[in-house]
Amino acid sequence: MTHLSYMTRIGPVVLINDDKEDIEFIRSAIQTIRPDYQLEIFLTTDEAYNFLLETEVQPFIILCDVMLPAKSGIEFRDQIDANPFLKQKAIPFVFFTSVIGKDKIKKAYRSTIQGYVLKGHTFDQLLKVLDITFTYWENNVHPNNMEYSLWQLG
Amino acid sequence: MNLSPILVVADDPDEIELINDAAYDIGIKRPIHYFRHGDALLEFLTTTDTAPLVILCEINMPGDNGFEIQQKVAANPVARHKCVPFIYWSTATNESEIIRAYDLASHGFFLKPNTFQDLCETLKTILDYWQKSLHPKRVE
Numbered sequence: 001m002t003h004l005s006y007m008t009r010i011g012p013v014v015l016i017n018d019d020k021e022d023i024e025f026i027r028s029a030i031q032t033i034r035p036d037y038q039l040e041i042f043l044t045t046d047e048a049y050n051f052l053l054e055t056e057v058q059p060f061i062i063l064c065d066v067m068l069p070a071k072s073g074i075e076f077r078d079q080i081d082a083n084p085f086l087k088q089k090a091i092p093f094v095f096f097t098s099v100i101g102k103d104k105i106k107k108a109y110r111s112t113i114q115g116y117v118l119k120g121h122t123f124d125q126l127l128k129v130l131d132i133t134f135t136y137w138e139n140n141v142h143p144n145n146m147e148y149s150l151w152q153l154g
Numbered sequence: 155m156n157l158s159p160i161l162v163v164a165d166d167p168d169e170i171e172l173i174n175d176a177a178y179d180i181g182i183k184r185p186i187h188y189f190r191h192g193d194a195l196l197e198f199l200t201t202t203d204t205a206p207l208v209i210l211c212e213i214n215m216p217g218d219n220g221f222e223i224q225q226k227v228a229a230n231p232v233a234r235h236k237c238v239p240f241i242y243w244s245t246a247t248n249e250s251e252i253i254r255a256y257d258l259a260s261h262g263f264f265l266k267p268n269t270f271q272d273l274c275e276t277l278k279t280i281l282d283y284w285q286k287s288l289h290p291k292r293v294e
Contacts, residue, residue, distance in 0.1 A: 114261050
């Protein structure tokens with residue numbers, strides 16, 4: 001009998017957030033729960049977009065705030081989807097924000113998003129929600145982030 | 155309080171029983187509805203008011219396969235409007251299946267766990283995440 005087994009290489013976490021204090025909290029939280037993770041931080045979606053186009057590695061996840069200077073997170077999501085190269089990369093796109101408004105959430109779900117997660121008010125809440133988010137996506141099988149090896153069962 | 159249900163699209167009765175046992179084991183209080191065919195899922199989505207938490211869908215199904223089922227859900231305005239995360243659930247698979255799942259903008263792709271313990275953990279992982287994710291139907 002032949003089975004597929006796989007190993008997952010975790011690429012960088014791409015964070016888009018323009019609040020310096022938030023960034024530090026998130027960086028610190030990720031350092032706490034996933035010290036080996038690489039974090040790429042962008043204050044604007046344009047900078048993040050350029051990174052996504054140029055990088056050779058497959059990012060693990062995009063954590064994007066909703067309210068941002070210039071292009072919003074929702075516009076950024078649509079921009080990624082409209083680019084065939086980025087679309088086929090299929091990087092999980094998760095809104096990671098404090099914005100709760102129902103209208104914003106409805107609008108977000110008109111795009112193809114893989115989650116809309118609140119950051120929480122305390123550092124502990126942040127730790128917990130990041131852990132849950134990362135655990136989920138770590139356990140997902142993804143086409144661009146795997147090394148396959150075929151092995152035989154006795 | 156009405157908890158939004160989990161929808162499982164699966165054909166194998168043994169597997170359905172395992173999922174049920176795992177759900178009980180980890181203390182899931184939500185209703186779980188099982189559908190053995192994509193059309194039954196579509197009917198549920200279009201004729202009930204509920205906004206389910208997730209759809210967990212086998213790829214290999216009699217009749218429409220998982221991909222076809224997701225496409226039918228996406229093509230139906232009523233079903234699509236519910237924005238239910240669509241998660242694939244499969245035995246050891248090949249790369250082209252995974253690529254297809256992501257082309258369809260699914261919300262996850264999990265390999266079926268080999269042990270009951272792993273099944274419990276995987277179910278918990280899935281529920282923990284989607285319970286944390288805000289949804290337009292479940293926000294005031």
